[in-house]
Amino acid sequence: MTLILFIEQVLNGLQFGIMLFLMAAGLTLVFGVMGLINLAHGSLYMVGAFAAAAVAGWTGSFVLGLAAALAAAAAAGALVELLVIRRLYDRDHLDQVLATFALILIFSEGTRYLFGSFPLYLDIPDALTGPVTLPGGIQYPAYRLAIIAIGLTIAAGLFWLISRTRLGIRIRAGEADREMIAALGVDISKLYTIVFALGAALAGLAGALVGAIQAVQVGMGEPVLILAFVVIVIGGIGSIKGALIGSLLVGLTETLGSIAMPALFRLFMDNSAAQATGSAIASMLIYVLMALVLVWRPQGLFGARV
């Protein structure tokens, strides 16, 4: 592996991790604050991507598409919270899993009903098309660098929101003791709706950003959702910092593993067999990572409670 290839893969891992962070941040907030397992988080990601593709196709502006993705996912999130999720806080996790799984099916088939089964087209904005040359002669797509920058900005914004604002204090308080902050006069149900909509908006943004380099199609959210769950388990449930570190770990492991493992097996196998075995092992790596982290720290890297 050359140095240039290695650096490019590290950037790829970072970009993938940042994208996962946008998904995992919402998931971990909802789980931490409300104690709710939301399987439909991937559907909100899909809603964001479809809203962006539809609006960008209609107006020709990617920025308007992004705004639409944020708005549509936040609105869908708030609506779902008001209509369905609100009834689930006092139920056990199995009921929540069942209900939010039903939401996945409703969102998927509803999207198919509106947009059809064929993938939509969402293009990278002209300003970010093509590669830029980084120091050292590395060619790297400008758009992926932009995703890294947007993600890091949002991570910083979230830290500020959680640690420095009144809303953040309430969110942290709700995480620690929800009866007590209700007794102190905070409108807990409004807080829950806001947190849920915030998480949904982040998922929608991730969907729209990724939709431009991948396919915008029904069912695009579920594979990412599984990885996002791995991230929050590694990072510790309820912790934004954990979600960030966990995302980057998973992103880097996944990306570097997919070239390191086949290369490793090529040392003592022929090329095709090494590829097949290496790819299979590489796709297990993040789960191995999760298992190791859980053995070492059962509450996750930054989890508060066991």
Next chain:
Amino acid sequence: MTLKTLLAASALAAMGSLATADGHMTDVKVGMITTLSGGGAGLGIDVRDGFMLAAKMAGNNHLKIVVEDDQRKPDIAVQLADKMIQSEKVDILTGIIWSNLAMAVVPSATAQDKIYLSPNAGPSALAGKGCHANYFNVAWQNDNLHEAAGGYANSAGFKNTFILAPNYPAGQDALTGYKRMYEGELAGEIFTKLGQKDYASEIAQIRASGADSVFFFLPGGMGISFLKQYADSGLDLPVVGPAFSFDQGILQAVGDAAMGVKNTSQWNKDIDNEANKAFVDAFQAEYGRLPSLYASQGYDTANLLLSAMNAADINDKPAFLAALKAAEFDSVRGDFAFDANNHPIQDIYVREVIKEGDVYTNKIIGTALSDHSNVYVEECQM
């Protein structure tokens, strides 16, 4: 007796004999298991729509069809097949898109004496040692289009190709097929994950490998992601692949990134024959979109079945299988015949992605392989 009455009488007699022939025809019940939801639903929907269109155009009311969605999950496909065989009592199964699902369903269905007509998946395992008299593939053996791509690569002068495909039966067949025909060196060979969306890592490896061309087989949404990311990476090596990443259903989502790419297919909408013209026109009139190669395969599958129904009774199994094998139907591909292992012998073309008005589509620019069969025929002992 005037000439007129003579004519009328013979016409009546002809109708009478038709009616008796029709009366003898038994209902044939077809169970279609295909992917109608989730990622890859576009493929199943096209196969279904093509199949239904042929059934509708034939107007044969002895053909009964039940359609179910396998969600691209092998376990669900197996459950559906069991249900269709045991409680729906279907005579024939068809519809499966994905080779891993076909491997889960086909061997047990044919062992239970059901006929299986594949409108898409053609894994090598079912063409060679695992072939069966009840199994017909109307599309292609999986290797075929990739072999054609390898043949094209030679004629285009590629010397150092980087090849990649997902790690599942059809992906392995794809790389095997390409390597069988391709004579140059390999710059690299990668198996990706099935359903993978991000190819940054693979593209970085292609860049580092010093390849002069790229061959890839990434059907459905995987191909869209790869092509968009490839176009954005600044790599401009020529790309070749089978038609699956350039079919009518996904080209619009790929956009300009696909323009000019050469791909190999056994069908295109501009193949010049009556059956194909009728199909393309009827499909557009019925569904309001251009047909894809998957739709053409569904359409041919239904027409093959209808031709066998006209020639033999489903209850006379040997005669019905012989009628299927004879393949006496007007394929939209032109010449079509089954080889000894019930897989097609057909021409495979090279197509180029073009833009007609606002719509991205393909046009044929040459023939890659003529009357091409598959290499597994000799392993097949029926």
